[in-house]
Amino acid sequence: MKKVITGNHAVSYGAQLARSQVIAAYPITPQTQIVELLSEFCASGKLNAKFIKVESEHSAMSACIAAAATGARTFTATSSQGLALMHEMLHWAAGARLPVVLANVNRAMGPGWSVWTDQNDSLSQRDLGWLQFYCESNQEVMDTVIQAFKIGEKVLLPVMVILDAFVLSHTSEPVDIPDQELVDRFLPLPPVNLPYKLDVEDPHAFGALTSPDHYYEIRFKIQKAQDEAVQVAKEVDEEFKNILGRGYGIVEPYRCDDAKLILVTSGTITGTARIVVDSERVKGRKVGLLKIRMFRPTPIKELREILPRAQKVVVIDRNISFGHSGVFCQEIKSALYGLPVQPTIFGFIIGIGGRDVTAQDIEEIVDYASKTEKPDSIILWRGVRL
């Protein structure tokens, strides 16, 4: 059934269709509507889940961890400062190998206080062991939430599904909400099958002191699970496509085959860049686009296959790793390291703190990169007012 809904409500429907069993969340703009709708689902009986009210995001994630440790399918949502407050427990969820699904609405970190979008909140959490997916549309948001449970539960790692504040969270689009029966065919019914469960009948100690004799190996296993997650994510996306008719890939190359310049984007800038690619093609410029949907684990193989086809790669980052450069740009440079033929990489930063990113902005970026042999500097700041 098609419905015109916001990105936030797309998340809620996704979590409901996935038959979440425990939801613990704390309200924060621009995420609040996600859990508001979920709480209504719980209250009305539309979703048979325990909704735990908590006093902070730290507690929300703590409650999710405990619930997930019993094998319950567990969901939460947050944004920005809330995600930062969860930080300690985000480590915990990954370290305990619990497949919690978290929707994060990308919102700039304060101060200055902001509710508008950029990616610094979620990218600050990239090294914890969580899988990360960046979404382009409301439909993709809903579908990714459903996929996230399946991927996370296969590799035993938590998954973060990320959407842009307001551009998706508060913007309504037509979304196809699948029948429960279809989703049930795709996603096994909970509880989650964990190798060790928190169980009062068979009590074990969890997360206790771990000496150097053992800790290292446990960490090794997290990385191994991340490696496996690349293949698992591809397969799950395929299965989703077979049952529900939609697939996204872990990256999506758009008109890249003969491209001389490839734009690399994530989140909603992708949609704008698509239009620019088409208009540049009309002008005769061979421009392509690579959308990065899965950022953790990094799809290194796909990046190394696709990007060297072009002479120039233009990475558009809506974030900044202070002291270095845009995070996506750094990671792409690192992914291409060691290839015999290296494209020239332009690293643009744009739209920080939710400043609008227009087609004209991207056209001008393409124009600059087309006409410039080598970038003037490691960071190319787009639209800084002087």
Next chain:
Amino acid sequence: MKWLDFETIPKVILEREPDYPPWAVSLTNTLVNRTGSWRIFRPKYFDKTPPCNDACPAHEKIQGYMELVKQKKFLEGYELIIEDNPFPSITGRVCFHPCEASCNRGEYDESLGIHNVERFLGDYGLKRAKAKKSAAHISKQIAIIGSGPAGLTCAYYLAKSGYKVIVYEHFSLPGGMLRVGIPAYRLPKDILNKEIRKLEVLGVKFKTNFTLGKDIFLDDLKQTNDAVFIATGAHKSRNLGVPEEKTRGVYSGLEFLAQINSGKRPRIGKEILVIGGGNTAVDAARSALRLGILPKILYRRTRHEMPAVAEEVQEAENEGIPIHFLVAPVKVIKSKGRITRLECQKMKLGKPDESGRRRPVPIKGSNFRIKCDSVICAIGEQIDLSVLTDDIATTGWSISADDWGRTNLPNIFAGGDCVTGPKMVVDAIAAGKRTALAIDSYFTSREIKEEPNPEITLFSNLNIGYFELAQKVTMPGLNVKERKRNFREVHLGYNELMVYKEADRCFSCGVCNKCDNCFVFCPDLAVMKSDDKYDFDYDYCKGCGVCAYECPRNAISMEEEEAR
């Protein structure tokens, strides 16, 4: 040149997988680890005394009946009250409820309306409870002199235990001060009659129009009965102590009330002054108002020192009765043998006297006269010791008896106002109950049960985060207009919905009411729950104290473990 090919070079080169669980988890079941041995403090379920139960002179189990009302077990609630106070429909109306003053809820939002709930249960029990029939099976006979609250209560508990009881009363109907002292708008006569009927069914014999020292004598009663309980109260009005007070038009407050309460209309004027600041003064003034007269109250100190209950003073003022403070009478002015004016003097407050209240000191030259045709003198009541025999020890103004009513003579007991001087109805009820126990103990040598556990739960002992603010349920009543020229009861009582709502506000201080908090919070799953209680599994309880902290009502105590 393929210098570094990510396709062919795996990220990790290891001979085999490490043989580890996916995360830090103990491979053995933790039940082998009896963590109870780590404990240095031991939690214990230990009920304390709620402050209301403690403040009630009769030690009613207030928290207990609130819990029963919460479960809508009204009859059980009534039965629980009458274990300690046989007349909840009376105290529910006239008690000055020290329980409410001590209620911990008072420090939170507003004290629980305990006496409103008590009254509901009392009335409910009068209507629905099965009357207990006469069960006299012990061949001991006890004479009780006085049928006020002390005498009635003692009679009730003795008769219930199987003793033969005869109650002697000076007036023509039993009830004592309940009948002659308390106006019907506070305690309707039919309620009192029903309570007395309860005693008659139980086998108590009443002999009215018997006055001690005139129709009956202590020496005779001592001979013809196995024990005697003196509960004659304090009926003698204190004199004003001013010149010409024996003039026509000057009445004693108690006499005035006694006449009205026995259905007579006293011959009294139109301009009435009531002297005094106690409950008799307020009752007399409000009764006069109901005869269609607007009296004035004169009191020699200020509102703050008034011994009358603040709620009653407030009601008097609501009804329009003026109260003049810092005024004392000095002389009655008469003409043709009848009072025409009262000469008064203005006062100021000096140093505190032996009662702790500031002593009124006359202001020189401040004398003035108030026109009046009647004065009702209600400055206190005294005990009439003249009716006693000489062998009973007294304090000079009252009978000497201990808390259990035991006098210097073995089979003579005394209690209530005749021992303590004027106090609350419930004090007399408590004295009657204690004396009944003492009389029983006198015959059987049964040990008298101790008073409640002295450990009281205070507001600071509660975990107040668990309680929501809730307004007290207002008791419906007559408006001021409806009270004019009649003695209809002013307060109308709660209905079932109201009483449930009000009882639901009770914190259950110090007493476990099975809220499950300890069970939910125990991090070691060491709270074991069965149908009627909880227990700790001391094999695993680490003594962290979370249960005791999270208990909203201080029903769990932490005790230091003894060294082993």
